[in-house]
Amino acid sequence: VQLVESGGGSVQAGRPLTLSCAFSGKPYETFCMAWFRQVPGKGREAVAGFDNTGLTSYTGSVKGRFIITKDNTQNTLNLQMNSLKPEDTAMYYCAADNELQCCSGDYCLELEYHSWGAGTQVTVSS
Numbered sequence: 001v002q003l004v005e006s007g008g009g010s011v012q013a014g015r016p017l018t019l020s021c022a023f024s025g026k027p028y029e030t031f032c033m034a035w036f037r038q039v040p041g042k043g044r045e046a047v048a049g050f051d052n053t054g055l056t057s058y059t060g061s062v063k064g065r066f067i068i069t070k071d072n073t074q075n076t077l078n079l080q081m082n083s084l085k086p087e088d089t090a091m092y093y094c095a096a097d098n099e100l101q102c103c104s105g106d107y108c109l110e111l112e113y114h115s116w117g118a119g120t121q122v123t124v125s126s
Helices: 102-108
Strands: 002-006 010-013 018-024 032-038 046-050 056-058 066-071 077-083 092-099 121-123
Touching: 002 092, 018 032, 018 066, 018 092, 032 056, 032 066, 032 077, 032 102, 046 066, 046 077, 056 066, 056 102
Parallel strands: 010 121
Antiparallel strands: 002 018, 018 077, 032 046, 032 092, 046 056, 066 077, 092 121
């Protein structure tokens, strides 16, 4: 599976931004998808996940602000980020795996994903 992120950029705090991940490959390869982020010197953090049943999971710091959606006709995984904060600044990555119902119990936020995109930078200024 190939994953290509887009939509990153520089925005002021409080503004919205939407990331998109274009994916290709066999359908089962993207049963489980997620957005991660990483800042220099820190480990990769799971942000939001979406599984084959439509179940979603979010890490606590983005709940109520971010919305993850998947469009299987356009083959995109999107992350709508609202009310952005400076601490949301990071490189954002799209990930995919063939795990079924992976967001049950928020497992999609813990899964070791097989496929990764190259990332897109998001910078939020105060």
